[in-house]
Amino acid sequence: MKVLRSIGLVLFLFSFGLFLSLFFMSEYKLTKEIFVEKIKKQHQESLEPTMQELFDKPYSTSYSFAQAVSNSISRVNEQFRNAQQWDSVIYDDYTSSLTKASTSGWVVDNTGLLFFLVFGVGLIGAMLFILPKASLETAGIKNDGIFHNVLNNRGWIGILIGTLLIGFYVLIYFYDAYIMNWIILVEPLKKWIYPQGESSQWFLYGFLYTFAVLVMGVRMILKYRHSKYQIIRTLSVMFFQLAFAFLIPEILVRLNQPYFDFKNMWPLDYDFFDAWHINMLTSAGGLGIFMFVWGITLFVVGVPVFVYFFGKRWYCSWVCGCGGLAETAGDPFRHLSDKSLKAWKIERWLVHAVLVFAVIMTGAVLYNFISGTSSIFGFDTYTYLRKPYGFMIGSIFSGVVGTGFYPLMGNRVWCRFGCPLAAYLGFVQRFKSRFRITTNGGQCISCGNCSTYCEMGIDVRWYAQRGQNIIRSSCVGCGVCSSVCPRGVLNLEVKDEKGRFGQPVLAGNNHVQQG
Amino acid sequence: MKNIIIIGNGIAGVTAARHIRKRSNHRITIISSETTHFFSRTALMYIYMGHMDYKNTKPYEDWFWKKNRIDLIQDFVEKVDVVEKKLYLTGKGKLSYDTLIIAAGSKSNKFGWPGQDYKGVQGLYSYPDLLEMEENTKGIERAVIVGGGLIGVEMAEMLRSRKIEVTFLIREDSFWSNVLPSQEAQMISRHIREHHVDLREGTELQDILGDNQGRVRGVVTKQGEQIECQFVGLTVGVSPNIGFLKSSGIDTQRGVLVNEYLQTNVKDVYALGDCVERTYDLPGRRNIEQVWYTGRMMGEVVAQTICGTPTPYEPGPWFNSAKFFDIEYQTYGNVWNELKSNEEEFYWEHHSGKKAIHFVWDKGSHQFLGLNVFGIRLRHELFDKWLREKRPIQFVIENLHEANFDPEFFDRHETEIITAIDLAKPELKIKSTLKS
Numbered sequence: 001m002k003v004l005r006s007i008g009l010v011l012f013l014f015s016f017g018l019f020l021s022l023f024f025m026s027e028y029k030l031t032k033e034i035f036v037e038k039i040k041k042q043h044q045e046s047l048e049p050t051m052q053e054l055f056d057k058p059y060s061t062s063y064s065f066a067q068a069v070s071n072s073i074s075r076v077n078e079q080f081r082n083a084q085q086w087d088s089v090i091y092d093d094y095t096s097s098l099t100k101a102s103t104s105g106w107v108v109d110n111t112g113l114l115f116f117l118v119f120g121v122g123l124i125g126a127m128l129f130i131l132p133k134a135s136l137e138t139a140g141i142k143n144d145g146i147f148h149n150v151l152n153n154r155g156w157i158g159i160l161i162g163t164l165l166i167g168f169y170v171l172i173y174f175y176d177a178y179i180m181n182w183i184i185l186v187e188p189l190k191k192w193i194y195p196q197g198e199s200s201q202w203f204l205y206g207f208l209y210t211f212a213v214l215v216m217g218v219r220m221i222l223k224y225r226h227s228k229y230q231i232i233r234t235l236s237v238m239f240f241q242l243a244f245a246f247l248i249p250e251i252l253v254r255l256n257q258p259y260f261d262f263k264n265m266w267p268l269d270y271d272f273f274d275a276w277h278i279n280m281l282t283s284a285g286g287l288g289i290f291m292f293v294w295g296i297t298l299f300v301v302g303v304p305v306f307v308y309f310f311g312k313r314w315y316c317s318w319v320c321g322c323g324g325l326a327e328t329a330g331d332p333f334r335h336l337s338d339k340s341l342k343a344w345k346i347e348r349w350l351v352h353a354v355l356v357f358a359v360i361m362t363g364a365v366l367y368n369f370i371s372g373t374s375s376i377f378g379f380d381t382y383t384y385l386r387k388p389y390g391f392m393i394g395s396i397f398s399g400v401v402g403t404g405f406y407p408l409m410g411n412r413v414w415c416r417f418g419c420p421l422a423a424y425l426g427f428v429q430r431f432k433s434r435f436r437i438t439t440n441g442g443q444c445i446s447c448g449n450c451s452t453y454c455e456m457g458i459d460v461r462w463y464a465q466r467g468q469n470i471i472r473s474s475c476v477g478c479g480v481c482s483s484v485c486p487r488g489v490l491n492l493e494v495k496d497e498k499g500r501f502g503q504p505v506l507a508g509n510n511h512v513q514q515g
Numbered sequence: 516m517k518n519i520i521i522i523g524n525g526i527a528g529v530t531a532a533r534h535i536r537k538r539s540n541h542r543i544t545i546i547s548s549e550t551t552h553f554f555s556r557t558a559l560m561y562i563y564m565g566h567m568d569y570k571n572t573k574p575y576e577d578w579f580w581k582k583n584r585i586d587l588i589q590d591f592v593e594k595v596d597v598v599e600k601k602l603y604l605t606g607k608g609k610l611s612y613d614t615l616i617i618a619a620g621s622k623s624n625k626f627g628w629p630g631q632d633y634k635g636v637q638g639l640y641s642y643p644d645l646l647e648m649e650e651n652t653k654g655i656e657r658a659v660i661v662g663g664g665l666i667g668v669e670m671a672e673m674l675r676s677r678k679i680e681v682t683f684l685i686r687e688d689s690f691w692s693n694v695l696p697s698q699e700a701q702m703i704s705r706h707i708r709e710h711h712v713d714l715r716e717g718t719e720l721q722d723i724l725g726d727n728q729g730r731v732r733g734v735v736t737k738q739g740e741q742i743e744c745q746f747v748g749l750t751v752g753v754s755p756n757i758g759f760l761k762s763s764g765i766d767t768q769r770g771v772l773v774n775e776y777l778q779t780n781v782k783d784v785y786a787l788g789d790c791v792e793r794t795y796d797l798p799g800r801r802n803i804e805q806v807w808y809t810g811r812m813m814g815e816v817v818a819q820t821i822c823g824t825p826t827p828y829e830p831g832p833w834f835n836s837a838k839f840f841d842i843e844y845q846t847y848g849n850v851w852n853e854l855k856s857n858e859e860e861f862y863w864e865h866h867s868g869k870k871a872i873h874f875v876w877d878k879g880s881h882q883f884l885g886l887n888v889f890g891i892r893l894r895h896e897l898f899d900k901w902l903r904e905k906r907p908i909q910f911v912i913e914n915l916h917e918a919n920f921d922p923e924f925f926d927r928h929e930t931e932i933i934t935a936i937d938l939a940k941p942e943l944k945i946k947s948t949l950k951s
Contacts, residue, residue: 138709140841144676145565226841228924340576440920441895443836443845445807446526446574447558452567461574482922484566486838488845488892491920507899509812510829512819 001132008128015122022114022181026105028065030054034101043090050075065102066095066177096201099177100184107181111188118185119211130219139226141484143453151407152332158407166404173395176201193247194254206246209325213241216328223331229479229492233317237324245321258284260291263319265298267358268421270394274386275369299421304428310494311435312425313477322415325403326455327478330411334480337410337457344457347417347474354393355420361385393418412455416474426473434494435477437470439463441507444489450481464489468504517541519821520602520612522592526807527788528618529553530814531821536583538822541614543584546604548591550642552577557807559645560669564676569642592619595763597781614821617760617771617779617786618814621753621805628749630723635731636747639666648673648748655679655745659734661720662751663690668703668839670748671712682713682742684734689716690839696852698862699887702871703839710840723747753805755790768792770803775827777817785821787813799833799849806835832902833885834895842869847898848885850875858884861936865890865928872932876908881943883911891928892920909945912936 032055039047050072059065073090080088107114151157171179183204190199197203217238224230244263253259258280266272272295281292306314316323337343364376364385375381402414415422429435437460444467450460456474460481463470470490482490506512519535521528524547532543558572580587588610594603595615602610623638625631635651637644652658658674660667663685674681687693689700690707707714715736722735733743755770766772766780770792777785788810793802812830819826836845850873854860859878864871870890876883882905886898897918901911916929933947 138841143564143566147562147568148565227922228926229922232924341578440892441899442808442811442834443895445557445836446555447561448555448567448571448574449558449561452571465574479922486843487836488843488920491892491922505896506811506815507896508808508831508834509815510831511826512812512815 001136004128004132005136008125008130008132011121011125012129013125015118015125018114019118019122019182019185022107022118022185023179024061026062026103026107026181026184028059028062028099028102029056029104030065030069030098030102031056034098038097038101039094040092043092046076046080046088047073047090062099062103062178062180066099066175069098069177070095096177096180099180100198103180103184107184111185114185115188123211123215126215127218130215130222134222134225141486142223143484146332146335152335154336154408158333162404162407165406166400169395169400169404172201172205173399179204190250193250197250197253203250209321210241210246212329213321213324214238214328216331217324220328220331224483227479227483230483233479234327236318237320237327240319241321241324244319245324258288258291261321262291262294264321265295265302265421267299267355267362267424268320268322268419269295270358270362270389270420273362273366273369275365278369299424303425304432307425307428307435308433311433311477311492312422312429312473312475313435313492315425316415316422316476317478320421322398322402322419323476326406326411326415330406330455333406333411334455335410335452336408337412337416337455339451339454339457339459341459344459347457350417351419351423351426351474354397354418355423357389357393358420361389393420410455410457412457412476415476416456422474422476429475430471430473432497434497434500436493436500437463437475437481438491438493439467439469440487440489440491441505442467442509443487445487447486449484449486450490453480453484455480460490463504466504467506469500469502471500517613517821518611519543519614519616520610521545521616521618522602523547523618523620523788523790524550524553524587525556525618525620525788525810526553527620527810527814528616530811531616531618531787531817532585532814533583534815534818535821536585538818541821542586544586544588544610544612546588546590546592546602546610548589548605551587551589552580554642556640559639559642560673563645563648563673592759595760595765595784597764597784600783613783615784616817616821617765617784617790618788618810619756619759619790621789622756623749624752624754625749626751628720628723630725630731631749633723633725633731633747634729635745636723636749638749638753639670640753652677652679652746657682657742657744658746658748659684659742659744660748660750661734662749663687663692664694664750664752665691665837666753667748667750668707670750671707672710672840674746674748675710675712679746680711680713682715682744683707684715684718684720684736686719687716690714692852694852695887696850696854696860696862696873698864699871699873699889700852702864702868702889703842705868706840706842753789755792755803757790775829776820776825777813777828778820785817787817793828797829800830808834832899834899842889843892844887844889845893845895846885846887847893847895848875848883848902850885850887859940861939863928863932863935870928874908874911874936881907881909883908886911894918894920909943912943912945913947 035051054068073094077089146152183199183201186204186207187199189207190197190203217234220234221231240263245261249259249261271277281288317327364381367376368374368381397418398414402418405413444464446461446465448461450464454460455478456476458472458475460470477492479492482492519541521532524545528545532545535541535543552573553575554572555574558567561567562569562572588607590604590606592602593605600612604610621640623640637647637651639648657680660670660681660683671681671683689697690704692700704714719737720734721737723731724733726732731747733741734747735741757767757771760767764781765784770790771779771786772794773779773786773791775795777787779786789805813828816826816828832848834847857878858875860873860875862873873887875885883901912933933945937945
């Protein structure tokens, strides 16, 4: 069994290494034909004189090629600006489409084989590494060595993986041309789902994300196989990621319907009320209208009703994609969240500030949509609100920091400090819900496992050791505090609201005035 | 405003300090030689196993003490002068007090075995013990644990988490059988073996062998068998840590003697937690109880007494909990290792061998007396109530489903348990709503 695990690790590292090395495995050459095919007619004339220099010139890295393309476009634009020909300035981003079309070599010729070697072998390796654990260890909480581990506890592997993740997010969001080989790698899958479609960085991202949730979901289920709550919950996030976030939107596009993730909702889905999005849905016939109404119903009615009956966990740790990744791929890092009172203060300011920002931004965007204007109080909405939100919150906070910092700050940085939807769900959970975590009489021994493994940084022990219900807006109801408690003290319960905010009570001692 | 000094920063002393602060403006100082801050002793094993860091075991952040005006001194109390009301510390000289609370905890028992002072032979009670164990077990292959109680099984789990081979010597014929009835003791013994621990029942330590560097190299059992090892864990219980009170005038026997207000024979001197020995009886309870919960409860009442509401220490029905590797254990009321003449019992074990429940009641009156439960979580509050209300066993069984505290979706066993007890004890005439 140990041998199998070692083989699995070797296979996985091989496929991961191959994936990274794809970066350097192509040649990039722009030709006249590609130029004519990819550049809009009206730009061809102005671009051709400078871009000609690139024709038939081979580049060995995507970086140098993409740089050369964007330099030539900048040079042309500079001339237009100098000549004050503002209308002629080219805003289209041709870098990635030209890079993709100009890529040639081994990767392009062998995508099928490479796809298998990276994802097929990677999957086999991961399963060989994960599955035998079930026969090596009895079922139960096995957090052995986590605080001694160089991956889990901010050691060199943790820092390395954090760096890779941060780099990956920066590339995905801002420099997709550089990772063209990865985008090409998943092309066969894209074509299989939607023959007319083209793989993009977002398809790559969606695929990798789903792959990570599924593989690490299997690990999560095995690790907590003694707990049916954890098994069912993990299956739920795996299902919603695979079906709702990945497959259904792709299939919808194939059926000539709008791309739509039925489980995503405003304000996490911050472009829901963008003019282009509303127009896309409302002009797409009955299904489009349904999607628009569904999206609104989900946060107007769904959130309060479901949070009242189940707590915010129905979304955050059972359905949500960000939550899904955090609960599976992020599980090895859950103990890294900061439990201090100071962190809690920062969290409350930050997450509610983002919610306010999201509301103001969306309000302005909607106002513009309805009134047919593009500014509010004299400020251009896109420049001052929508674009900064998309960049700072949508890309940097939720992606680069939210996931990139898993191995450094824990797996729920975004959900805890940044997600406006979590803040909204949290309001309801705090003030109007049947959900709470109850403590069992006087059985707490203050050991600290609950607080340590709370991914949201809640100091669960502080409540448990004084016999008080845990009612916190941030609690996503993952149930791990209850799982790791060695004395059976914590339980996630939904019941009558009465007594939810009761006095702390430690059972078992006579004559003691509680309080 | 009184000047209160507390010796010991464990759960008893710290609970007293917190509750005194809630109720008064007295000056509070806690002295401990063990650590600067309060940590959870019960979590020591998790530090070794890498589930937590030392800082994770501190129930309060470091700013808490200053904010609540509780002064912390890390020093060792060498002597108590109850006439002058002064303490003599190793580092900081003399300190005066108006009220003294002794909450000095326990120390590991050593029974004078030959070789017990070799390097690599130790108990496990304190934070320094943990550091020593970390040092003593670096790179070793085999360990021997002597003494089959809670600390022994914790130590076995700790060592197994680092893949160290463990031989576990227990004097009794199954694990913790001076507390657990034989059914449970055997189930836990099986579980310990499942974790690849070489459990030797009915085996006592004769001799500890050392090498010429003064390091342990093995043990010899009373049966004459020699077992090679590089570490010996002595987990044969703990006793009150009262050495520093010798000739202080404070009465001690095995522990510091206290009355129901936790007062010692000397005015303004109280004692709490592991180090006390009660001079009055509480039904069903031993006079020295070295348990987290009793320490905490004594802290709660002594704070009321010191702050002007004299309160006797009268804990409610007994409860306790533990975890043996993967199996959680809770107990409510009294279940003795051997059934008393007036008692009747019913034991149910799940076919997995990892869940069990053991009820005990009075033969004549049918009054429910207590239960042990393994692998199933039950509500403390309800059992506390039912025991106080002296409910009959039938009531407890019929309402068992209400007491379940397992997470959602977990398998439930009430029907199975009720059916089994109904079959075994038809004379109880249990009315089951579940069966219909």
